Each structure stands twice: as C-alpha cells, then as structure tokens.
Amino acid sequence: MGAELSSRCPAILVAAPASGQGKTTVACALARLHARQGRRVRAFKCGPDFLDPFWLAQASGAPVHQLDLWMTGEDDCRARLHAAAAEADLVIVEGVMGLFDGEPSAADLARRLHLPVLAVIDAGAMAGTFGALAFGLQHYQPGLRWAGVLANRVASARHADMLRAGLREPADWLGALPRDSALALPERHLGLTVATELGDALARLDAAADALAQTPLGRLDGAALQRWSVDFAAPAAVAPVGRPLAGRTVAIARDAAFCFVYAANLDCLRALGAELVFFSPLAGAALPACDALWLPGGYPELHAARLSANHALQASLRAHVQAGKPVWAECGGMMALFDTLVDTQGQAHALWGLLPGRVQMQPRLAALGPQQLALPAGVLRGHTFHYSTCETPLAPVARTARPGQEAAPDAGEALLQLGSIRASYFHAWFPSCPPAAASLFTWPS
Structure with a gap:
C-alpha cells in the first residue's frame, strides 16, 4: 500500500523490566488523563490478557483489542493499529511482562511497528541503579525507538531527584509517581480484579491520572505528543471468509x-x-x-x-x-x-x-x-x-x-x-x- 493510505498518530508502548512494576496503572492513567482532556484515545494490550483491557477500556472510553505477533498475527496488529490511528489522537499500547520477555516480546512488537517505548520502573528500593536499568532497557537490543522512563512508587521528591540524577540522558526523565496505595489497582489470583466489578474503578483511575498530571509525561499536550507520531500503513486486503453462521x-x-x-x-x-x-x-x-x-x-x-x-x-x-x-x-x-x-x-x-x-x-x-x-x-x-x-x-x-x-x-x-x-x-x-x-x-x- 502507498504512504498516502497510512494513518499517522502519536503512539506509545508502555513497558517495564518485569511484571508488577505498574505498567497497567501508568497506561490507564495516561489514557484517562488525555480522555478527560477531550482527546480520542485508543488503547491496546500486548499478549492474550483478558483483565488489563477492562481497565484500559474504562480509562479510554473505547474498546480494547489484543496485539500479539503470534496469536493475533502481525497483519492483524497492523490492521487494528491503522484503524485506530485513523480515528484517534493518541494510541497507547500496554506491554506484557518485561520488555524483552517472551517470544515474541513487547520489544519485538515495538520494533516491528516503530512504537516509541516508555519504560515504567518500580524504583521504590533503588537509587543509582535506576539509571543503569533504564540504560539497559534502552540499549539491550538495537532498533528500539525510545520515549523515556517513568519512576514508579517513589518515596519523596528527594528520592525522585536521586533517580533522575542517575540517568545518562536527562531528557529521558518523564517523571515519578509516588508510593500510594490509592494508585494501585486491586488484584486476585488470575491478575487484576475486573474493573467493572468495582464501584470505585473510575475514581481509582482519576486518582492515577491526577498524579500523572504532575509529571513531565502528564504535562505533554497534544502538540508535544507529536514527537511520538507513528505512520501506521494500511493493511493488505483480506480475502472474505463468507457468512457460515448467517441466520444462526x-x-x-x-x-x-x-x-x-x-x-x-x-x-x-x-x-x-x-x-x-x-x-x-x-x-x-x-x-x-x-x-x-x-x-x-x-x-x-x-x-x-x-x-x-x-x-x-x-x-x-x-x-x-x-x-x-x-x-x-x-x-x-x-x-x-x-x-x-x-x-x-x-x-x-x-x-x-x-x-x-x-x-x-x-x-x-x-x-x-x-x-x-x-x-x-x-x-x-x-x-x-x-x-x-x-x-x-x-x-x-x-x-x-x-x-x-x-x-x-x-x-x-x-x-x-x-x-x-x-x-x-x-x-x-x-x-x-x-x-x-x-x-x-x-x-x-
């Protein structure tokens, strides 16, 4: 397909060094923040997860689909992102596990589709190592487009300053979220509790969005988000499969x-x-x-x-x-x-x-x-x-x-x-x- 058929839209993949770092909270906070500001947000989830999409859908106000280079296929991923970008002001993709975990990984998806990567790191028990971890995530594999890093579960402003000082590139700093149980999304044995079961789900998302609004990431407006624009090419035509369930x-x-x-x-x-x-x-x-x-x-x-x-x-x-x-x-x-x-x-x-x-x-x-x-x-x-x-x-x-x-x-x-x-x-x-x-x-x- 020609470039004239591509859809261009700011997009970001929210990743982490491991599970449990706060990817879902940050992805939902970002979606909720921009949706509240009147932007059309479309969110996606890497991998086969059922639960995180409930929260992403609440935050964005739009349906959430899965992206997986094996399960859904690269063509399917490209088609869904192209369609979303044609109608959205911001596309947010939440990663799965750690950035490089699994085959295919979230990093593989980011590299194939040129998605800028935002790394969320639980920095609650670290200082200078934060910078080393951020540097490693950025450079471990070539070809990743880098957006920056956000520190999560930070104890104080002084702690945030220590973390920021450890970065090789000051421009990579996108802020810090505090250690606050009010920002945590509740879990049970299969993962997050389903958002629609909780009467205070939207209040939790608003609290997270309010906290994110105080960070450099949260202060980016629509014009500033253009630095993360991606051209999503139009998908190839798919052969029709017929309607074998018609009338059923x-x-x-x-x-x-x-x-x-x-x-x-x-x-x-x-x-x-x-x-x-x-x-x-x-x-x-x-x-x-x-x-x-x-x-x-x-x-x-x-x-x-x-x-x-x-x-x-x-x-x-x-x-x-x-x-x-x-x-x-x-x-x-x-x-x-x-x-x-x-x-x-x-x-x-x-x-x-x-x-x-x-x-x-x-x-x-x-x-x-x-x-x-x-x-x-x-x-x-x-x-x-x-x-x-x-x-x-x-x-x-x-x-x-x-x-x-x-x-x-x-x-x-x-x-x-x-x-x-x-x-x-x-x-x-x-x-x-x-x-x-x-x-x-x-x-x-």
Whole structure:
C-alpha cells in the first residue's frame, strides 16, 4: 500500500523490566488523563490478557483489542493499529511482562511497528541503579525507538531527584509517581480484579491520572505528543471468509463469573453472520432462544454457590444439549459444566453436571502459555491460563500444541467432546482462523 493510505498518530508502548512494576496503572492513567482532556484515545494490550483491557477500556472510553505477533498475527496488529490511528489522537499500547520477555516480546512488537517505548520502573528500593536499568532497557537490543522512563512508587521528591540524577540522558526523565496505595489497582489470583466489578474503578483511575498530571509525561499536550507520531500503513486486503453462521443465533454467557471474552471474537462472530445474544448465568433463569451456546472463561470458582443454586438455568442448559445444539466452553465455562467444582477453600459444589468429572482449584498455576488447536476447518491460535485441574473419564478427542509443535498424546490442553458439547481449557482467538471458529458453533462432526 502507498504512504498516502497510512494513518499517522502519536503512539506509545508502555513497558517495564518485569511484571508488577505498574505498567497497567501508568497506561490507564495516561489514557484517562488525555480522555478527560477531550482527546480520542485508543488503547491496546500486548499478549492474550483478558483483565488489563477492562481497565484500559474504562480509562479510554473505547474498546480494547489484543496485539500479539503470534496469536493475533502481525497483519492483524497492523490492521487494528491503522484503524485506530485513523480515528484517534493518541494510541497507547500496554506491554506484557518485561520488555524483552517472551517470544515474541513487547520489544519485538515495538520494533516491528516503530512504537516509541516508555519504560515504567518500580524504583521504590533503588537509587543509582535506576539509571543503569533504564540504560539497559534502552540499549539491550538495537532498533528500539525510545520515549523515556517513568519512576514508579517513589518515596519523596528527594528520592525522585536521586533517580533522575542517575540517568545518562536527562531528557529521558518523564517523571515519578509516588508510593500510594490509592494508585494501585486491586488484584486476585488470575491478575487484576475486573474493573467493572468495582464501584470505585473510575475514581481509582482519576486518582492515577491526577498524579500523572504532575509529571513531565502528564504535562505533554497534544502538540508535544507529536514527537511520538507513528505512520501506521494500511493493511493488505483480506480475502472474505463468507457468512457460515448467517441466520444462526449464538448465546454468550457474560457476567462476573464468565467475563473472559475478546472483543475481537465478538466482531469475528458477527462478521461470520451470527446474531449474538448475551445472558447471565448468575442472574438468568433460562437460556435465551439460540442455535448455539458459548460459555467463555472467567471466575466460576468465585460464584460456585450461586451457579449451583440456579436450577432453572441448569434445566435450560440440559434441554439445549438434549436438542443437539452446539456448546463451546472455554476454561471457566468448561469448569461449570462438570459435576463438581472444589473451590480454593476446599468446599465442593455441585455444578451443572453436563460433563462427568470433578474440577479442583490449585494454589499455583496449572498451565500458562500460547497454544494452538487443530480442527478439521483449520488451526485456531490462542492460549491457556488456569489454576484448576480436572479429572474426567472422558478421553480427549484432540489436544492443543505449543507454537511450532505438533500435538502429543500427553501434552497440551485436552479437547473434550460429549454429544454436542466441546470444551477445553484453551482460550481461542477466533480471528486467527474464522472458518475454524465458525465450526465451534455448528454441529460437531
């Protein structure tokens, strides 16, 4: 595509030397600050994370999509950034883990797409080493476009001066945020608490934005942000995939127990022709009228008692399955289908009983990482991230594999099938293979 079809917009990738440094707080504070000033902000999240995007969406006031050079693909990343830049005054991309962690890493994305990198460093227990760490992040790999560094959890103005003095380049200093529990975003076992569950979420974001407004980074206006402008080239044309789900209604569970839904997956289903209807297993008495059902991941273990007590919904689910209508259940959605769920306190709950077996929460991660699932219609990319294990007499009909590997009988996540139900711990990114995504919502073959 020619340069005349590119979209130009200030953009920044918020990174860190490790997880837990405050990337999400800073990315959200920056988004909230500029949104309050009337700018159109679009935010993205590196990697497959479901939780940080809830906060970024609250802060920016716009949908948040994932960017991952493997899971979503470079072409998809470029297309989403190009579309966002065409309508935005500022694009913010939150990194994942440490800047150079993972394959591909946030640094790989920044280098491929020419995104300036802002490093957020938890400086609460350091002084001169702050400068060394900032220098290392900037120069460890060639080809990174550098925006500067922000110190987080700083004890005092004197402490901030010490940190700033340690930088080789004074112009790299973008300020310091204080050590303040009011600026922290609450967490639980899978990551951040979902923003929409907290009544004070916006107040937390405003507090963080107010603190950032006192820094050199926060004082940059629209004109000053132009130093970080990026030309996002127009994507190549994509061949149409047709509308195999035209005329079909897909019901999707969506509430505090089932909240891990990529916005891009919803867009993909609509593009495939499906009509989407949403319902709450925590509150609803029955399934809405539908041809297929999607039970996404989430936190059924935190709401097991309420899910167990919703007998009307269980009857509706059973009728759906007995009618041979498709069910696709991911991770938490699959957990709720088993006979029994044992929560973190060791209490057993009778769940929906549509899959035989037992799910038990564990104190540590049971699985984490990118995965791909080969189906007859194609290969879906995605990931796995769960703290539970399951015991079932069902034999897997397939297993996922890591990138670049073939599935092995004893490796990867199991794909279980019983009647019209297909279920797995695997979280799928539907746009990676729309025909395969469509096949999840048609009768299993």
